[in-house]
Amino acid sequence: MRIGELAARTGVSVRSLRYYEEQGLLTSVRSASGQRHYTEDDVERVGFIQRMYTAGLSSRTIAEVLPCADAPSEEHSDAALERMAQERDRLSEHITELIRARDALDDLVAIARAHRETLRAPAAR
Amino acid sequence: MRIGELAARTGVSVRSLRYYEEQGLLTSVRSASGQRHYTEDDVERVGFIQRMYTAGLSSRTIAEVLPCADAPSEEHSDAALERMAQERDRLSEHITELIRARDALDDLVAIARAHRETLRAPAAR
DNA sequence: CTAAAACCTGACATTGACGTCAGAGGCAAG
DNA sequence: CTTGCCTCTGACGTCAATGTCAGGTTTTAG
Numbered sequence: 001m002r003i004g005e006l007a008a009r010t011g012v013s014v015r016s017l018r019y020y021e022e023q024g025l026l027t028s029v030r031s032a033s034g035q036r037h038y039t040e041d042d043v044e045r046v047g048f049i050q051r052m053y054t055a056g057l058s059s060r061t062i063a064e065v066l067p068c069a070d071a072p073s074e075e076h077s078d079a080a081l082e083r084m085a086q087e088r089d090r091l092s093e094h095i096t097e098l099i100r101a102r103d104a105l106d107d108l109v110a111i112a113r114a115h116r117e118t119l120r121a122p123a124a125r
Numbered sequence: 126m127r128i129g130e131l132a133a134r135t136g137v138s139v140r141s142l143r144y145y146e147e148q149g150l151l152t153s154v155r156s157a158s159g160q161r162h163y164t165e166d167d168v169e170r171v172g173f174i175q176r177m178y179t180a181g182l183s184s185r186t187i188a189e190v191l192p193c194a195d196a197p198s199e200e201h202s203d204a205a206l207e208r209m210a211q212e213r214d215r216l217s218e219h220i221t222e223l224i225r226a227r228d229a230l231d232d233l234v235a236i237a238r239a240h241r242e243t244l245r246a247p248a249a250r
Numbered sequence: 251c252t253a254a255a256a257c258c259t260g261a262c263a264t265t266g267a268c269g270t271c272a273g274a275g276g277c278a279a280g
Numbered sequence: 281c282t283t284g285c286c287t288c289t290g291a292c293g294t295c296a297a298t299g300t301c302a303g304g305t306t307t308t309a310g
Contacts, residue, residue: 002307004256014257015298023297033306035257048229054219055226058296068233081237088230094179095223098216101180104173105213108193112206129286139287140268148267158276160287183266 003028006038010046017046023059025049025066045069055091128153131163135171142171148184150174150191180216 007014020026021036026045028036048069052062064083132139145151146161151170153161173194177187189208 002257013298015300018258019297031306033257034259035306051222051226051229053297054222055230065230065233068237078241081234081241084230084234084237088227088234091223091227091230095220095227097176097179098181098220098223101176102213102216102220104176105180105190105209105216108190109206109209109213112193112209116203116206127287138268140270143288144268156276158287159289160276178267 001038001040003036003038006042006046009043010050012046012050020046020049020059024063025059055087056094057087061087126163126165128161128163131167131171134168135175137171137175145171145174145184149188150184180212181219182212186212 001009003014003017006012007017010017017026017036021028026042026049028038028042031037049062049066052065057065061083064080065087068080068084126134128139128142131137132142135142142151142161146153151167151174153163153167156162174187174191177190182190186208189205190212193205193209
């Protein structure tokens with residue numbers, strides 16, 4: 001498929017797909033005229049890339065980790081494994097922080113709601 | 126206390142504290158010479174601001190939400206409450222995505238580790 | 251064949267939360 | 281009084297993923 005279709009199927013912009021290629025995250029086969037062509041597998045690959053971006057990894061870090069996703073049967077050095085584990089931990093910490101932030105928001109919402117009730121039924125007590 | 130001490134106690138840069146003030150998130154009392162002075166409460170306030178930034182809220186959104194944290198006993202319009210609830214949900218979705226991303230990383234790590242075992246004990250089977 | 255739609259490269263623009271630097275004034279200690 | 285540290289304002293720099301535009305080629309539909 002061509003780049004427009006891949007973009008449509010992944011929900012990622014054409015611009016971003018070209019950027020991913022520039023960053024070495026995605027490869028394409030070029031037709032004689034220079035147009036990029038992708039395989040079905042690339043849909044999934046782009047999904048993974050997006051997920052890693054969401055996780056807060058940079059292009060460079062994703063590039064380090066991707067080979068492991070590509071060829072799970074090769075060694076790819078302990079460094080990459082180390083890197084993945086490290087990013088996983090960082091992500092885990094971040095999730096913990098986000099949950100705390102959500103709790104803080106929850107508290108605020110609860111207090112605001114409670115006070116609204118007070119306003120609505122001032123004669124309740 | 127002056128800005129340097131607040132920075133030290135919150136772990137936030139002096140630059141950021143000025144930026145927060147510029148964004149209307151933090152106020153200070155100015156001495157005759159123009160220096161900013163803060164209260165003990167501001168330490169906690171900066172912590173909350175940081176937490177909201179971590180949660181992915183923009184300055185503008187934090188500015189909308191902060192009045193509720195400041196004065197829980199006022200109404201502050203349903204709009205702010207609505208906004209908080211909305212941000213909370215957005216954050217929740219984001220957390221879910223991050224957990225999925227972490228799971229993906231976990232899978233990769235597990236596969237890589239398993240393969241390393243295979244290499245280390247090739248005669249195991 | 252022709253026009254529209256999709257693609258190409260290259261380059262500049264954007265956004266947001268800061269970093270950093272310059273030049274000037276403020277404040278406590280010796 | 282002066283030395284050294286803190287603070288002030290203002291402005292420009294940064295970074296990373298993307299948007300966007302220009303000018304040109306390719307593909308597709310009619």
